Amino acid sequence: MASLKELSKKQDLLSPGHRLCAGCGVSIVVRQVMLATENPTVVACATGCLEVATTIFPYTAWRVPFIHNAFENAAATISGVEAMYNALVKKGKIPKDKRIDFIAFGGDGGTYDIGLQSLSGALERGHRFLYVCYNNEAYMNTGIQRSSATPYGAHTTTGPAGDVSFGKKQDRKDLTQIVAAHKIPYAAQASPSHWNDLVTKVKKALNCGGPSFINVIANCNRGWRNDTGKAVEVCRVAVQTCYWPLYEIENGKLKINVKPKEKKPIEEWLKYQGRFSHLKRPENRHVIDEIQQIIDRDWERLLTLEKAHQSQ
Numbered sequence: 001m002a003s004l005k006e007l008s009k010k011q012d013l014l015s016p017g018h019r020l021c022a023g024c025g026v027s028i029v030v031r032q033v034m035l036a037t038e039n040p041t042v043v044a045c046a047t048g049c050l051e052v053a054t055t056i057f058p059y060t061a062w063r064v065p066f067i068h069n070a071f072e073n074a075a076a077t078i079s080g081v082e083a084m085y086n087a088l089v090k091k092g093k094i095p096k097d098k099r100i101d102f103i104a105f106g107g108d109g110g111t112y113d114i115g116l117q118s119l120s121g122a123l124e125r126g127h128r129f130l131y132v133c134y135n136n137e138a139y140m141n142t143g144i145q146r147s148s149a150t151p152y153g154a155h156t157t158t159g160p161a162g163d164v165s166f167g168k169k170q171d172r173k174d175l176t177q178i179v180a181a182h183k184i185p186y187a188a189q190a191s192p193s194h195w196n197d198l199v200t201k202v203k204k205a206l207n208c209g210g211p212s213f214i215n216v217i218a219n220c221n222r223g224w225r226n227d228t229g230k231a232v233e234v235c236r237v238a239v240q241t242c243y244w245p246l247y248e249i250e251n252g253k254l255k256i257n258v259k260p261k262e263k264k265p266i267e268e269w270l271k272y273q274g275r276f277s278h279l280k281r282p283e284n285r286h287v288i289d290e291i292q293q294i295i296d297r298d299w300e301r302l303l304t305l306e307k308a309h310q311s312q
Contacts, residue, residue: 001196001200002035002036002196002199002200002203007035007199010035011063012031012034012035012063013031013034013035013037013041013062013063013064014027014030014031014034014054014061014062014063015061015062015063016061017059017061018053018054018061019053019054019056020049020050020053020054021053021220021221021222021228022221022228023219023221023226023227023228023229023230023231024049024218024219024220024221024231025134025136025192025217025218025219025220025231025232025235026049026050026107026134026136026218026220028192028218028231028232029132029134029192029198029216029218030050030105030134032192032195032198032199032202033103033132033198033202033214033216034064035199036198036199036200036202036203036206037101037103037202037206038101038203038206039099039100039101039206040064040098040099040100040101041064041065041100041101041102041103042064042065042066042067042078042081042100042101042102042103043062043064043065043066043067043103043104043105044066044067044069044074044077044078044081044102044103044104044105045066045067045068045069045074045104045105045106046069046070046071046072046073046074046104046105046106046107046110046111046115047068047069047070047071047110047141048071048106048107048109048110048141049107049136049140049141049220050105050107050134051068052141055068067081071109071110071114071115072110072114072115072117072118073115073118074104074105074106074110074115074118074119074131075104075106075115075118075119075121075122075123075129075131076118076121076122077104078102078103078104078122078127078129078131079102079121079122079125079127079129081102082102082127082128082129083127085100085102101130101206102127102128102129102130103129103130103131103132103206104129104130104131104132105132105134106119106131106132106133106134107133107134107135107136107139107140107141108133108134108135108136108137108138108147108148108149108175109138109139109141109147109149111131111133111135111175112133112135112147112148112149112173112175113147113148116175119131119179119213120182122211123179123182123184123211123213124182126210126211127210127211128209128210128211129211129212130202130205130206130212130213130214131211131212131213131214132202132213132214132216133175133213133214133215133216134216134218135149135215135216135217135218136217136218136219136220136223136224137149137150137151137154137172137220137223137224138150138154138156138220138223140220140222140223143157144156144157144222144223145157145158146158146159146168148170148172148173149172149173149175150168150172151168151171151172151243151291152167152168152169152170152171152172152287152290152291152294153166153167153168153276153279153284153287153288153290153291154167154168154275154276155167155168155274155275155276155277155278156168156223156275161278162278166278166279166284166287167275167276167278167279167287171294174298175215176188176189176213176215176249179213179215180249180254182211183252184210184211184212184213185208185209185210185211185212185250185251186204186205186208186210186212186213186248186249186250186251187212187213187214187215187248187249188201188204188205188213188214188215188246188247188248188249189214189215189216189217189244189245189246189247189248190214190215190216190217190246191216191217191235191236191238191239191244191246192216192217192218192231192232192235193232193233193235193236193238193239194236194239194246194257194258197246197257197258198214198216201214201248202214204248204250208250217235217238217244218235219231219234219235223275224272224273224274224275225273225274225275225277226272226273226274227272230272233272234269234272234273237264237268237269237272238269239258239260240260240263240264240268241260241263241264241265241266241268241269241295242260242263242295242298242299243266243269243295245258245298245299245302246258247302247306249309252309253309253310253312254302254305254306254309254310255306255309255310256302256303256306263299265292266288266291266292266295267288270288270291
């Protein structure tokens with residue numbers, strides 16, 4: 001377990017001066033992830049907000065080797081780099097004791113949807129790398145279009161709320177469980193509001209000996225319409241309402257890392273975000289109730305899975 005004192009002495013590998021929006025949760029996530037690294041690290045990044053705002057030519061905010069990929073192939077690229085590293089070690093061109101880590105970052109659009117194919121392939125092949133999905137629940141970089149990570153009832157530009165619709169009409173995809181079904185050594189969900197949990201998970205993931213995946217919730221104040229000063233707070237409430245449970249699946253065993261003593265109602269999370277403001281209208285009350293039912297169902301399922309896994 002890392003301490004703030006230890007982390008404060010490490011170099012920030014995502015430098016100040018990048019052009020991510022004020023109040024964006026992604027930069028907080030990336031900084032926490034990179035603070036957990038202990039070896040030279042190569043980063044690949046799918047096209048998206050993170051790549052666009054941190055590598056505006058001829059500048060870069062990255063203090064590590066960085067590869068920009070197309071939207072769909074961050075996992076394929078980083079697995080190729082890892083394969084090249086293994087080949088160079090085998091040829092004696094890189095010393096066997098020189099450990100290099102490999103991390104890919106992708107948003108939910110580049111992970112849940114467009115990049116799922118290359119991610120699945122890289123996981124199946126067993127490359128040693130960590131894939132971090134910074135999940136802001138829509139295609140924020142191109143205009144707040146819905147993705148398969150967008151929650152039920154949310155307003156987006158391609159699923160707008162209005163007189164004939166209450167927003168998105170489908171539930172979000174459970175990508176963490178889909179990834180876990182690849183039987184990789186480590187998969188987890190995390191939040192920047194619980195920094196020690198996130199840093200600990202990154203260390204575990206990088207040292208699990210194979211492919212690993214962490215799905216991190218990260219607010220986008222442009223798309224979520226939340227106050228720019230509430231980035232960490234809104235992510236914390238996502239955990240407290242069990243909208244975004246913090247758990248890990250290590251060598252096939254699921255463990256819930258944070259169990260709220262008193263689970264807050266989902267309205268506590270919705271009220272921070274303008275993308276759900278239309279649900280305050282009386283005719284949309286049923287949508288809030290349905291979201292709560294979805295959260296309760298998924299939370300109970302997770303508790304059951306944990307109990308089953310721990311009894312094995």
